[in-house]
Amino acid sequence: MKSFIQIGRLLRAGVRGFVAGCTVDRIDLPRFGALVRVPLAGDLEAVGLIYDIHVDDDGLVRQLAAASEVLPSTIQDAQVNRNVPLEISVLTIGHLRSGAFSPALPPRPPLSLNEIFLCTEEEISKFTGGGQYGYFRHFLHHPDLPLEDVLVAHLAQTQPIHRGSGNPDWIQGAVRELVVLLREDYQRLMGVMYSLRDLKFESIQLEVE
Amino acid sequence: MSESRGPIGFVVGGSLKDNLKVRLTVPPDRVQEGAFVVIESGFWLFYGLVTDLRLSAVDDRYAEGLPAGRLPDQLENIIREETLSVDLEVLPALMLERGPDPGSDEYHDWKREQDAKSSPQRARPVKTVPLHHAPVRAASSGDIEEIFGQDKKGYFVLGNTREQGHPVRINLAKFIQRSSGIFGATGTGKSFLTRMVLAGLIHFNAASVLVFDMHNEYGFDDTASDTGQRVIGLKTKFPGRVRVVGLGRGAQIRGQSPDFNLEIPLSALQPADIMLLSRELNLRETTPATLDALVKTFGRDDWFREFRDLQVGTLIDNGEGKMIPAPGSVAHWANANGVNIMAAEALHSKLRRVFGKNYLVENPAADGIREIVNLLEGGQHVILSFGKYESDLDYLLVSNLLTRTIRRRWEKLTNDFRSSGKEEPQPLVLVVEEAHKLLNREMAAQTTFSRIARELRKYYVTLLIVDQRPSQIYDEVMSQLGTRISGWLGDEEDIRAVLSGLAGRQALRGMLSRLQPKEEVLLLGWGVPMPLPIRSRRYNEDFWKELIGDQMRVDDQSAEDSIKELGF
Numbered sequence: 001m002k003s004f005i006q007i008g009r010l011l012r013a014g015v016r017g018f019v020a021g022c023t024v025d026r027i028d029l030p031r032f033g034a035l036v037r038v039p040l041a042g043d044l045e046a047v048g049l050i051y052d053i054h055v056d057d058d059g060l061v062r063q064l065a066a067a068s069e070v071l072p073s074t075i076q077d078a079q080v081n082r083n084v085p086l087e088i089s090v091l092t093i094g095h096l097r098s099g100a101f102s103p104a105l106p107p108r109p110p111l112s113l114n115e116i117f118l119c120t121e122e123e124i125s126k127f128t129g130g131g132q133y134g135y136f137r138h139f140l141h142h143p144d145l146p147l148e149d150v151l152v153a154h155l156a157q158t159q160p161i162h163r164g165s166g167n168p169d170w171i172q173g174a175v176r177e178l179v180v181l182l183r184e185d186y187q188r189l190m191g192v193m194y195s196l197r198d199l200k201f202e203s204i205q206l207e208v209e
Numbered sequence: 210m211s212e213s214r215g216p217i218g219f220v221v222g223g224s225l226k227d228n229l230k231v232r233l234t235v236p237p238d239r240v241q242e243g244a245f246v247v248i249e250s251g252f253w254l255f256y257g258l259v260t261d262l263r264l265s266a267v268d269d270r271y272a273e274g275l276p277a278g279r280l281p282d283q284l285e286n287i288i289r290e291e292t293l294s295v296d297l298e299v300l301p302a303l304m305l306e307r308g309p310d311p312g313s314d315e316y317h318d319w320k321r322e323q324d325a326k327s328s329p330q331r332a333r334p335v336k337t338v339p340l341h342h343a344p345v346r347a348a349s350s351g352d353i354e355e356i357f358g359q360d361k362k363g364y365f366v367l368g369n370t371r372e373q374g375h376p377v378r379i380n381l382a383k384f385i386q387r388s389s390g391i392f393g394a395t396g397t398g399k400s401f402l403t404r405m406v407l408a409g410l411i412h413f414n415a416a417s418v419l420v421f422d423m424h425n426e427y428g429f430d431d432t433a434s435d436t437g438q439r440v441i442g443l444k445t446k447f448p449g450r451v452r453v454v455g456l457g458r459g460a461q462i463r464g465q466s467p468d469f470n471l472e473i474p475l476s477a478l479q480p481a482d483i484m485l486l487s488r489e490l491n492l493r494e495t496t497p498a499t500l501d502a503l504v505k506t507f508g509r510d511d512w513f514r515e516f517r518d519l520q521v522g523t524l525i526d527n528g529e530g531k532m533i534p535a536p537g538s539v540a541h542w543a544n545a546n547g548v549n550i551m552a553a554e555a556l557h558s559k560l561r562r563v564f565g566k567n568y569l570v571e572n573p574a575a576d577g578i579r580e581i582v583n584l585l586e587g588g589q590h591v592i593l594s595f596g597k598y599e600s601d602l603d604y605l606l607v608s609n610l611l612t613r614t615i616r617r618r619w620e621k622l623t624n625d626f627r628s629s630g631k632e633e634p635q636p637l638v639l640v641v642e643e644a645h646k647l648l649n650r651e652m653a654a655q656t657t658f659s660r661i662a663r664e665l666r667k668y669y670v671t672l673l674i675v676d677q678r679p680s681q682i683y684d685e686v687m688s689q690l691g692t693r694i695s696g697w698l699g700d701e702e703d704i705r706a707v708l709s710g711l712a713g714r715q716a717l718r719g720m721l722s723r724l725q726p727k728e729e730v731l732l733l734g735w736g737v738p739m740p741l742p743i744r745s746r747r748y749n750e751d752f753w754k755e756l757i758g759d760q761m762r763v764d765d766q767s768a769e770d771s772i773k774e775l776g777f
Contacts, residue, residue, distance in 0.1 A: 172283075172287070175284065175287050176287050176290075176291060179287055179288055179291040179292065180291050183267045183268070183271075183288075183291055183292045184267060184268070186268045186270050186271070189288075193280055193284055193288065194279065194280070196284060197279065197280050197281060197284065
C-alpha cells in the first residue's frame, strides 16, 4: 500500500538525486537515512534515501541572531513562520514502475514542486529486499555522501522491518554485500565496519549462523 | 573430505603448465593434499589431484589480522569469509567426455555417436582446461572405479583413498607389462606392500613370481619387527602354488625346511659373475684379463673349479737349486699363460670368499636352477630364501646367475612362440629387494637385471624392484619403471629419482615428503591412470579373507581345486 505521508515538495533535481523543501511543522517526519519516493509521470516513481537535512538562514534570522535581546515569541515566530524551507537532500537509489522496484536510476528526474512521500514499511521491505542489495552501489559512488553515517542509519532503520517481515538474515546479507563491494579498499571498508560497530550491533540483532 | 557429492569449490584460474587454481568453498580441513577431485565443465569431466593448498587474501592486511576486540565477532567472521580464502592447486590428469545432459535432445545424438565408435569412451590425458567457475567436487567411488577399475578379476585393491576411503585398484595385467618399483624409507611398510602385491599377482595368476628373498621374509610366517605380531608368509596362504627354495644344502628358513634346496654347480659360474663382484671383492683392473686367460686355459665350464684348486705359493726346486712355482700352483699357471703372477695370485686370494661358499658345489644333488625355471614356466611361484647367506656377495652372485639363466630361457620361449607358434610364455616377475645393490650406476651395465628392466618386457619378464634408496638406482633403469609405488621418502635425491620422467613431478614432489610414514603410498607412473596417494591396505587376516576368503583350509578343497592350485 502506498504511503501518502507527504513530507515536502521538490526544489531541484537531477537523475542521481534531488533536494526537497519541507515546512517546519513537518520537521519530525523526514529522518536521516529514510527512504522516500517521488512520483514522476504515469506509474513511474523515483526512490531515494535522505542523506542530509539542513536549515538555511534568511535575512531575518541573521538579524535576529545578531540582536542583543530577542523576545521568545519573536524567536518562535521566526522558527515556525519561516520563508525559507528546510532542505532535504535525497540520493536517488532506484525507481518504481508499475509496482516493481528496481535499483536502476529512473529515466528522468522529477519535476519541481512534485510531492515527496515517505516509503512505507512494505515498500522498504520490497525495495531493499528484492534486488540483492544492488542499490548499495549508489551509496558508494556518491562523492559527497557521508557513507558510514548513511549506512548506519539505513541499516538501523531497515533491519527491524525485515525482521518483522520474517527475513532476519537481511542484515547479514547487507553487511556481506558491503564487505564484498568495499574489500578492495581496506581503509574504507574498515571505516564502515567501525561505524557499524558504533551502532551497537546488538540493537539491530545481527544474526549469523 | 566429506562423502557429499556437492561442490567443494570452483575453478578460478590456472593453466595446463601451471596447474589449475580452485577457490575452496568448504572448510580446508575437509580437503587434503593429494585429494582426488573432479571438475565438471561442459561435456567433460576433468580428473585431478590436489597438490597444494594456499591461503590467500584480498589484501594482506586482512590476513595479518583485524584489530583485536574492535569489531563484533559476527562482523569479523563476515569480513574473514569475504576477504580470506583457501585456494587449491589441482594437477589435472585425465579428462573424460560425459556428453550433454541426458535429458537433452543433444544427448541422444551424442550417444549414437559414442555407440558407433569402435572403442568405448575412456579417460584420456588432459589436453585442455575447464572453464572458469566450473564446479569442483570430491571424487566419488564411481569416479575412482571409472579411472582405476572396477571390482573384477585382475583388478587388485591396493588401498583406499585417504579421505573418503574408496577402494583404489591396480590393473595387474598392466602392472606386469613393464618393470615396476616399490620405494620408501625404512619402516614405511615396503615389505608388507610387496607381500600384498605378490599375493594379488599369485591369487589372480597374473604372472609367475620369483622372489629373491634376501632376508627370508616372504615365504614362511614371520614376526613383525615393530609390532611383534605374526606376519603371514605367502607359502602359508598358497601352499600348493608357492615353492620356498633354500640356498645351500640343508638350509632352514625361519626354522622350517624349504621345499627344496638350491645348490649351484661350479660350472655355472662365468667370468661375468665374478666381474659383478668387483666392488664387493675389491677386484683390480687386471681381473678381466686374468679371467679371460682362465677360460681359455680351462674352458667355460671348468675354469672356476680349476682355478679354485690351484695352490698359492707352492714352489719346487728346478734341479739347479732355484725355487720355481710348482705345477698346480697359480704362479705356474700364470707363467705358462702369460698372466701377471701377482695379479693371478691376488685374484685367487680375493676369490677365496667365493670358493668357500657351500652352495657352490661340483656336483649338485639336483639341478636346482633347472627346477626353479621349470616351476616358473609352469605358472608356479618361487621364493628363493638366502637363509644364512645374507651377505651382499651371496645376493649379487646368486641372483644374477639365476636371472641370467632365466633370461636366456624366456628369450628362447618367446622366440619359439613368435616364430614357431608354440605356447605363449608365462609372464614372469622377478622381485629384487635392495635393488640398488644390483642396479646402481656402477653395476647396472654388468647385471642381467638392468637388461631386463630395459629390454625384457617384450620377452615377458619384468622386475619388481623394492628399495629404500631409489636415488642409488641407475637413472636409465628408473626411467623404465612403469608403475611406481612409493611410501614416505625424506631424501630430496630419492624423491627426485622416484619422480624422474613423470609429468607434474614438481607438484608431486612435496606430496611424497608429506606422506604418513606408515601405510600411505603414492601411486605413480605409466601403470596407473593418474598419480594418487592412497592409504594402503593392512596386511593382516582381513586382507587375506578379502582376497581369498576362507578357502585355505586344505581339507575343504575339492580334488580339482587342489590340482589347479598345484599349477596343473
